[in-house]
Amino acid sequence: MPQSQQPKEGEQIILDQIRATPEVAVLDVGCGEGKWGDALFDDVDIIDGVEAWEPYVEKYSLKSKYDTLFVADIKDFKHIGAYDVMILGDVFEHLEYDDAIKFIEYVKEKKIPRVYLTLPISLCVQNGMAYGNPYETHRYQWKHEEIVELGFEQLHEGYNENGLVKIGTYVMKNENINN
Numbered sequence: 001m002p003q004s005q006q007p008k009e010g011e012q013i014i015l016d017q018i019r020a021t022p023e024v025a026v027l028d029v030g031c032g033e034g035k036w037g038d039a040l041f042d043d044v045d046i047i048d049g050v051e052a053w054e055p056y057v058e059k060y061s062l063k064s065k066y067d068t069l070f071v072a073d074i075k076d077f078k079h080i081g082a083y084d085v086m087i088l089g090d091v092f093e094h095l096e097y098d099d100a101i102k103f104i105e106y107v108k109e110k111k112i113p114r115v116y117l118t119l120p121i122s123l124c125v126q127n128g129m130a131y132g133n134p135y136e137t138h139r140y141q142w143k144h145e146e147i148v149e150l151g152f153e154q155l156h157e158g159y160n161e162n163g164l165v166k167i168g169t170y171v172m173k174n175e176n177i178n179n
Contacts, residue, residue, distance in 0.1 A: 018085055024084035025046040025047075029050045030090065032090065052073045080107065113174050116171050119142055120138075144168055154169070
């Protein structure tokens with residue numbers, strides 16, 4: 001869905017941490033409706049976005065919410081520059097397991113100081129297209145333990161609005177870079 005299922009408490013933790021150091025460049029991967037651009041545009045030095053589904057660009061006015069907007073599938077996206085923060089909000093469940101692992105390995109090579117990840121960590125089936133978007137299909141059901149094994153620390157765990165899906169909020173800090 002272009003709208004996040006993340007509980008407001010998890011979202012607020014991410015916003016508070018990013019706003020605590022506003023001189024940052026942020027990359028929002030999987031913009032959807034652009035909630036991170038809306039929330040952070042006036043609070044950070046740079047906020048760029050990546051969205052795979054081109055119809056969302058116009059539908060949600062994404063170009064007005066980001067300094068630079070890339071229309072690309074993150075499986076093929078190799079333009080990660082000098083960002084201080086990356087947000088992967090409700091993205092990982094839409095990737096095949098191997099593609100997600102390759103992307104995280106690439107992100108680790110880029111040594112981005114903070115990578116935030118939000119995703120369902122309980123059953124959340126979404127088969128087929130939603131809103132005409134083939135990228136909306138859930139391709140892998142992640143477990144909390146798998147996310148921790150990738151190097152992420154859990155910041156929050158809560159349920160989506162209807163109380164049926166457990167959503168995890170995580171951060172991965174690159175220890176080789178001063179935050």
